[in-house]
Amino acid sequence: MIPFDVEYIQASSLEDAVAAWAETKEQGKSARYFGGGTELVTAARDGKLTFNRLIDVKRVPELARCDPEHGALGAATRLTTVREQTALPLLARCAGGIADRTVRNSITLGGNLLSMLPYRETALPLLLFDATLELYGPNGHRTVAASEIYNKRFVLASGELLVAVHLAEPAPTYYERITKDARVDYPLATVALALVEGSVRVAFTGACGYPVRSDAAEAAVNEGSGSAAERAGEAVAAVTDRFWEDIRGGAEYRKARLVGAIARGLVALEDAEHE
Amino acid sequence: MSKRYSSDVRISLTVNGEEHSVLVEPADTLLYVLRRNLGLTGTKLGCENGDCGACTVLVDGIPTKSCYTLALDVADAEITTIEGLTNTPIQAAFVAEYGFQCGFCTPGFVMNATALLDQGGGLDSDQNREWLESNICRCTGYETIERAVRRAAGDELPPIGTGQSD
Numbered sequence: 001m002i003p004f005d006v007e008y009i010q011a012s013s014l015e016d017a018v019a020a021w022a023e024t025k026e027q028g029k030s031a032r033y034f035g036g037g038t039e040l041v042t043a044a045r046d047g048k049l050t051f052n053r054l055i056d057v058k059r060v061p062e063l064a065r066c067d068p069e070h071g072a073l074g075a076a077t078r079l080t081t082v083r084e085q086t087a088l089p090l091l092a093r094c095a096g097g098i099a100d101r102t103v104r105n106s107i108t109l110g111g112n113l114l115s116m117l118p119y120r121e122t123a124l125p126l127l128l129f130d131a132t133l134e135l136y137g138p139n140g141h142r143t144v145a146a147s148e149i150y151n152k153r154f155v156l157a158s159g160e161l162l163v164a165v166h167l168a169e170p171a172p173t174y175y176e177r178i179t180k181d182a183r184v185d186y187p188l189a190t191v192a193l194a195l196v197e198g199s200v201r202v203a204f205t206g207a208c209g210y211p212v213r214s215d216a217a218e219a220a221v222n223e224g225s226g227s228a229a230e231r232a233g234e235a236v237a238a239v240t241d242r243f244w245e246d247i248r249g250g251a252e253y254r255k256a257r258l259v260g261a262i263a264r265g266l267v268a269l270e271d272a273e274h275e
Numbered sequence: 276m277s278k279r280y281s282s283d284v285r286i287s288l289t290v291n292g293e294e295h296s297v298l299v300e301p302a303d304t305l306l307y308v309l310r311r312n313l314g315l316t317g318t319k320l321g322c323e324n325g326d327c328g329a330c331t332v333l334v335d336g337i338p339t340k341s342c343y344t345l346a347l348d349v350a351d352a353e354i355t356t357i358e359g360l361t362n363t364p365i366q367a368a369f370v371a372e373y374g375f376q377c378g379f380c381t382p383g384f385v386m387n388a389t390a391l392l393d394q395g396g397g398l399d400s401d402q403n404r405e406w407l408e409s410n411i412c413r414c415t416g417y418e419t420i421e422r423a424v425r426r427a428a429g430d431e432l433p434p435i436g437t438g439q440s441d
Contacts, residue, residue, distance in 0.1 A: 001302055001303055001304045001306075001307045002301075002302035002304075003302070004302065005282065005300070005301075005302065006301050006302045007279065007280065007281045007301060008279075008280045008301035008345065008347050008348075009277055009278065009279050009280070010277060010278040010347075010348075011277045012276055012277045012278075013277070016277040017277075020277070036343075037343045037344055037345055037348065038325050038340075038343050041304065041342075041343040041344075041345065042323070042324050042325055042342075042343050045323060045324075046324075054301070054345075056348065099325070100328075100408050100409035101338075101405055101406050101408070101409050102328060102331060102338045102339065102340055102387060102406075102409035102410075103325050103340060103409065105337050105338060105339055106325075106339060106340065106343070106344065183408065184408050184409075
């Protein structure tokens with residue numbers, strides 16, 4: 001349970017949610033928008049996070065809608081639903097790698113994209129295909145390209161809500177998720193590649209402290225003349241972000257696993273191109 | 276219309292088909308309310324972090340870890356706990372297949388398996404693995420648990436001990 005007093009609001013509209021957030025701020029208190037609870041409740045229990053108010057936004061119609069056939073997913077769509085839809089296969093696979101199935105029944109797409117944890121695996125297709133994000137905040141609605149507000153994480157304005165994601169996956173993709181041991185674990189690296197008009201795009205997470213799409217890595221795989229393994233090695237070497245070290249793996253190990261996954265992805269996409 | 280809850284909230288919680296009037300705090304998890312307010316201690320407090328699955332219950336038929344689910348969030352849902360199952364095929368199959376040893380994880384596994392079977396699953400190994408990996412068992416090694424699910428789904432398994440490894 002949450003080990004401190006908290007006020008809980010079930011918002012029924014975007015306006016109500018943002019008004020509750022503004023009211024909390026005016027009172028000098030802290031609020032969090034709330035979805036599945038997997039992160040906020042456990043972090044609070046663990047003493048890693050405090051807040052005065054939870055504003056549950058799952059019942060807001062704009063967040064609850066789900067229309068993957070038209071590329072539109074409300075931020076409150078559960079990851080199980082994201083995993084089981086077939087219109088956006090890369091997003092489905094990225095969602096399916098996260099946590100376990102029962103937890104995915106609770107985690108929302110918005111919760112994963114804006115997670116405090118470093119992995120945020122559903123961000124990969126959004127970065128590869130530059131999805132459109134629908135936001136709502138104290139200044140009303142705005143629609144932005146994912147790349148426009150991405151700086152190691154999606155940076156929203158104060159009090160702003162992620163309402164929905166609009167994504168198209170118009171190209172062949174490759175996905176690989178590498179864990180140290182069990183499948184249900186945080187990834188050493190999750191890699192997503194896409195072949196768009198003859199050019200390979202590369203995004204990964206787990207290896208650094210946040211999802212990465214690197215122009216330098218993409219230049220290396222697209223402009224290099226070596227084998228897939230050589231180009232993958234050059235791509236990883238070109239990444240300037242700091243590679244992560246933890247009990248699951250050191251930086252060099254993560255790099256090595258990342259190179260392998262990118263190389264396999266390049267081969268798979270080249271095969272797809274020739275089919 | 277948005278709903279606001281601050282403290283001492285009286286809610287009606289439907290658990291195993293029975294409506295209960297309970298006094299909760301917004302900070303209370305469903306797990307806490309089931310065990311403390313309703314005395315339904317079959318739902319176990321394990322890791323309290325969403326990892327082990329011992330606290331799994333069904334919320335409108337969907338397996339849900341009650342340790343991070345706020346009671347207020349599911350006040351309008353139908354909750355099913357292990358106490359709501361009596362003489363079901365999956366319970367009999369757990370016994371027949373020795374699907375437990377210490378038994379601490381069993382209620383969570385049984386609830387998850389119940390939902391899987393309710394959706395027509397249980398015979399597909401990949402699907403079973405995807406569902407059952409939501410729960411952790413430190414005793415059995417999982418094989419007998421999957422056998423229990425397969426048996427409950429109608430798979431006519433040879434008795435344990437007659438496999439090729441013997």
